[in-house]
Amino acid sequence: MNFIDPDNIRSKLTNEILTAHRYRTIRDGVEHYEMLRIVDFNIGNHHTNDAIDRISIGFAEVDSETRELLEQNRKLNDALNNLRHDA
Numbered sequence: 001m002n003f004i005d006p007d008n009i010r011s012k013l014t015n016e017i018l019t020a021h022r023y024r025t026i027r028d029g030v031e032h033y034e035m036l037r038i039v040d041f042n043i044g045n046h047h048t049n050d051a052i053d054r055i056s057i058g059f060a061e062v063d064s065e066t067r068e069l070l071e072q073n074r075k076l077n078d079a080l081n082n083l084r085h086d087a
Contacts, residue, residue, distance in 0.1 A: 003036065013040045013052050022062060033066035034059060 003021040012019040020037045041054035
């Protein structure tokens with residue numbers, strides 16, 4: 001859970017206005033993928049003493065998108081392995 005550590009959030013938002021983390025949960029025995037997004041609300045304003053004064057945190061269900069990406073990666077890995085095997 002290092003992602004939600006305040007020091008980690010400050011570090012990530014020092015250089016970016018948005019940081020996101022995908023994670024897997026299990027509810028009622030079923031695997032789900034979700035995303036936590038944290039946004040720095042000081043957009044366009046200078047941080048006072050490099051402090052991050054306001055953030056917004058949002059959760060999103062990204063199950064279908066993540067499953068599609070995982071399947072694409074599996075297919076690419078299979079194709080690479082087949083190429084290596086045939087070479």
